[in-house]
Amino acid sequence: MLNSKMAERAAENLRQVREKRPLIHNITNFVVMNFTANALLACGASPVMAHAPEEVEEMVSLAGALVLNIGTLTLEWIETMVKAGRQANERNIPIVLDPVGSGATRLRTHSAKRLIDELNIQVVRGNASEVLSLADAGSLTKGVDAQHSVEEVAETAVLLSQKLGTTLAITGKEDLITDGKRVCRVMNGHELMGHVTGTGCTATAVMGAFLAVCADATEAATTSLAYYGLAGERAAGSANGPGSFQVALLDALYHMDCDGMKEEVAISVNEG
Amino acid sequence: MLNSKMAERAAENLRQVREKRPLIHNITNFVVMNFTANALLACGASPVMAHAPEEVEEMVSLAGALVLNIGTLTLEWIETMVKAGRQANERNIPIVLDPVGSGATRLRTHSAKRLIDELNIQVVRGNASEVLSLADAGSLTKGVDAQHSVEEVAETAVLLSQKLGTTLAITGKEDLITDGKRVCRVMNGHELMGHVTGTGCTATAVMGAFLAVCADATEAATTSLAYYGLAGERAAGSANGPGSFQVALLDALYHMDCDGMKEEVAISVNEG
Amino acid sequence: MLNSKMAERAAENLRQVREKRPLIHNITNFVVMNFTANALLACGASPVMAHAPEEVEEMVSLAGALVLNIGTLTLEWIETMVKAGRQANERNIPIVLDPVGSGATRLRTHSAKRLIDELNIQVVRGNASEVLSLADAGSLTKGVDAQHSVEEVAETAVLLSQKLGTTLAITGKEDLITDGKRVCRVMNGHELMGHVTGTGCTATAVMGAFLAVCADATEAATTSLAYYGLAGERAAGSANGPGSFQVALLDALYHMDCDGMKEEVAISVNEG
Numbered sequence: 056m057l058n059s060k061m062a063e064r065a066a067e068n069l070r071q072v073r074e075k076r077p078l079i080h081n082i083t084n085f086v087v088m089n090f091t092a093n094a095l096l097a098c099g100a101s102p103v104m105a106h107a108p109e110e111v112e113e114m115v116s117l118a119g120a121l122v123l124n125i126g127t128l129t130l131e132w133i134e135t136m137v138k139a140g141r142q143a144n145e146r147n148i149p150i151v152l153d154p155v156g157s158g159a160t161r162l163r164t165h166s167a168k169r170l171i172d173e174l175n176i177q178v179v180r181g182n183a184s185e186v187l188s189l190a191d192a193g194s195l196t197k198g199v200d201a202q203h204s205v206e207e208v209a210e211t212a213v214l215l216s217q218k219l220g221t222t223l224a225i226t227g228k229e230d231l232i233t234d235g236k237r238v239c240r241v242m243n244g245h246e247l248m249g250h251v252t253g254t255g256c257t258a259t260a261v262m263g264a265f266l267a268v269c270a271d272a273t274e275a276a277t278t279s280l281a282y283y284g285l286a287g288e289r290a291a292g293s294a295n296g297p298g299s300f301q302v303a304l305l306d307a308l309y310h311m312d313c314d315g316m317k318e319e320v321a322i323s324v325n326e327g
Numbered sequence: 328m329l330n331s332k333m334a335e336r337a338a339e340n341l342r343q344v345r346e347k348r349p350l351i352h353n354i355t356n357f358v359v360m361n362f363t364a365n366a367l368l369a370c371g372a373s374p375v376m377a378h379a380p381e382e383v384e385e386m387v388s389l390a391g392a393l394v395l396n397i398g399t400l401t402l403e404w405i406e407t408m409v410k411a412g413r414q415a416n417e418r419n420i421p422i423v424l425d426p427v428g429s430g431a432t433r434l435r436t437h438s439a440k441r442l443i444d445e446l447n448i449q450v451v452r453g454n455a456s457e458v459l460s461l462a463d464a465g466s467l468t469k470g471v472d473a474q475h476s477v478e479e480v481a482e483t484a485v486l487l488s489q490k491l492g493t494t495l496a497i498t499g500k501e502d503l504i505t506d507g508k509r510v511c512r513v514m515n516g517h518e519l520m521g522h523v524t525g526t527g528c529t530a531t532a533v534m535g536a537f538l539a540v541c542a543d544a545t546e547a548a549t550t551s552l553a554y555y556g557l558a559g560e561r562a563a564g565s566a567n568g569p570g571s572f573q574v575a576l577l578d579a580l581y582h583m584d585c586d587g588m589k590e591e592v593a594i595s596v597n598e599g
Numbered sequence: 600m601l602n603s604k605m606a607e608r609a610a611e612n613l614r615q616v617r618e619k620r621p622l623i624h625n626i627t628n629f630v631v632m633n634f635t636a637n638a639l640l641a642c643g644a645s646p647v648m649a650h651a652p653e654e655v656e657e658m659v660s661l662a663g664a665l666v667l668n669i670g671t672l673t674l675e676w677i678e679t680m681v682k683a684g685r686q687a688n689e690r691n692i693p694i695v696l697d698p699v700g701s702g703a704t705r706l707r708t709h710s711a712k713r714l715i716d717e718l719n720i721q722v723v724r725g726n727a728s729e730v731l732s733l734a735d736a737g738s739l740t741k742g743v744d745a746q747h748s749v750e751e752v753a754e755t756a757v758l759l760s761q762k763l764g765t766t767l768a769i770t771g772k773e774d775l776i777t778d779g780k781r782v783c784r785v786m787n788g789h790e791l792m793g794h795v796t797g798t799g800c801t802a803t804a805v806m807g808a809f810l811a812v813c814a815d816a817t818e819a820a821t822t823s824l825a826y827y828g829l830a831g832e833r834a835a836g837s838a839n840g841p842g843s844f845q846v847a848l849l850d851a852l853y854h855m856d857c858d859g860m861k862e863e864v865a866i867s868v869n870e871g
Contacts, residue, residue, distance in 0.1 A: 084648070085357050085629050085632050085648065086632045086633050086636050086648050087633065088357050088358045088399075089358050089359065089361060089362060089524060089525070089633060090633060092358050092524035092525075093523060093524050093569065093570070093573070096522050096523065096524055096569060097522065097568070097569050097570070102524065103428065103431075104356070104357065104358050104398070104399055105399065105428070105432070106399065106401070107400055107401045107402065107434055109402065109434045110432040110433070110434035110435065113431075113432040113433065113434075114431065114432050117431065126648070127632075127648050127649065127650065128651055129650070129651045130651065130653065156647065156649070159647075159657075159658065159661065160649070160654040160657040160658050161654070161657065162651055162653045162654035162657075163654065250640050250641065250853065251637060251640065252633060252636035252637050252640055252646065253633070253636075293567075295837075295847075295850045295854075296641070296849060296850030296851070296853040296854055297637065297640060297641050297849050297850065297853050298637070298641070298845070298846040298847060298848065298849025298850045298853075299846050299847070299849075299850055301570070301637070301846075301849075302570040302571050302573075302574055302846055303567075303570060303571070304570065305568060305569050305570025305571075305573075306567045306568030306569065306570045306571055307568070309522065309568040309569050309570075310567075310568055357629050360629050360630045360671075361630050361631065361633060361634060361796060361797070364630050364796035364797075365795060365796050365841065365842070365845070368794050368795065368796055368841060369794065369840070369841050369842070374796065375700065375703075376628070376629065376630050376670070376671050377671065377700070377704070378671065378673070379672055379673045379674065379706055381674065381706045382704040382705070382706035382707065385703075385704040385705065385706075386703065386704050389703065565839075573842070574842040574843050574845075574846055575839075575842060575843070576842065577840060577841050577842025577843075577845075578839045578840030578841065578842045578843055579840070581794065581840040581841050581842075582839075582840055
């Protein structure tokens, strides 16, 4: 059953982003820097990308949220992420992590786990394979394979969220967000999103903007994904393929009306 | 009062860029590399991005102008910028600097100042906060705050330009360009430019193309901003939001007709 | 005379890419990362960008092809390319090299030659100047100048291909592909491709996807260029300039119908 309170919150959080224009500090991958910066601007937030070890602590101190993304990681960039993240933690600035490709190489899996171990991260956003790779092998009873559906992973995700002490946002055909108690689902979105690079990374960045204005990390994650997915639905209406879809997605994020949005976001909440 | 001689020069400089197709060497930030390269191509120039210390001197020697942009700086990249800049100076190749985020972190402010100190830079292009951060604290009498309008900063900019010995191009709702004597203003532009990432950085790159064909740096800066702003106005006519605006801006830069442009660029010049 | 067997192969190779969705590992330049990733997705392939020395061997082992591109090279990135390339060779994973800017600086020329020397590379794709810069000065009898037409370089390319032991794909108004015996030509394409940054780099990436499903490197190179060029022709029909062309190109790559394609690809083959 759709949760109308969450729908109200989605509209309210977007309104807050547009009003407060929070600075979002991204340490992210080269592939998506332009797209995520444009998406943050389209939402009403103010993006900055900065990765020099000499400035990340100062920069993150100016920010409303920190977005960490390991998509084109190196050891040096991970060090910088840790440095920025520690400063964020000290100042209670929320952090969202995108563990791109975790599970594909040991460097990615270890780096994602290291960030989660050393930092207090509010949300981890990834696809099912990425998020489930964060569980130690054998420590969770549910089977994990390459074809995870969001449905199959729900129970595992709840346990993993409890273990890691962070909200998990698993995106796919349907999105699943859990803090170990509540399980939220978002049914908005469009399949063309899977044909554009960085739509996941960009969801993470938009989540950062919502985290900057909403203290409940699970609500921020859920409502940002509903907003983003709904923008995708609207963009698909005017797109001729993945190229024009990416362009239309930015337009749709920008034009989203808070009132109309309340009627169309599709969120369910299961209080565990 | 609009300056028709400058309007003529704007058209002539664009004509020269298209005819000579100057190579523009960019050492710039990761966020805007694709967009600025595409904008330079759309203008008729030929972009190259190169930042390896082993090749920047050779590369810049082939170029008509050097564009330095500190948007995603590291200490290593600043060293490379100095190296390329020295070679550019030796060969009388003009340099334009974009001090992205100067004033936000000490690394950015110090790096921008270092580049200006160690190199002979023809134009610095930034927003008011960035440009005014280049003044030593207390060295200029006019107050500087976070909400600088171009109007408020005009007098300060003239003094700062004299002190730094470079043309300053401060972009905003209205652009102000000064070499410490002349004060030029450009009234072209569109508010959607503020909703697309890297429109400032891209203005700087296009300025590089004009510097490559026009020995008067203040004229090059002014006319390039008028061309760029006018392209923004035209792009806005066919855009549905920031995504489609960015695409339309490239189309408009490409299709700008030199004759029509003369009638629509809005430049004023105050000979100091 | 058009080669209908090659046209059939073009359609079949595209069908295979869409069916197998090969992972394409790119170690490429910052300017084009987003565009090439989107082009690979639009073709039906699955892109990954990874350049950390600690993970490239593991990543390339998962891939169907490796794309190396020196557009924003540094010495460190070249080392990583060698490391990934050796692993690719060991596992018989095909490699395509884009020697961006070879001939413009010594670093680029030497790096491209080093990669060709140390690795077994299946295809080198560049413009005429880049590819011909790979010949040692004086080692080839045909004159090489800045204005190479594909026609002028055909004979030189055949000799160079034999000498380097790799297929060469020289793109321009007409594309020429040779393995030292066969000489294939592709007449598809559109002049707007020259006004968008990274269309060459993206052709190389798409070639990687075809190499992942087609063991004959010369056929993979030829058919991918025909597919890509035909998508360019179709994109031009709905574009208003280079900005909208880039967007439309992604849409056209995505929508290409294998049957219609067979009628429109324009490939000739000269068995040497």
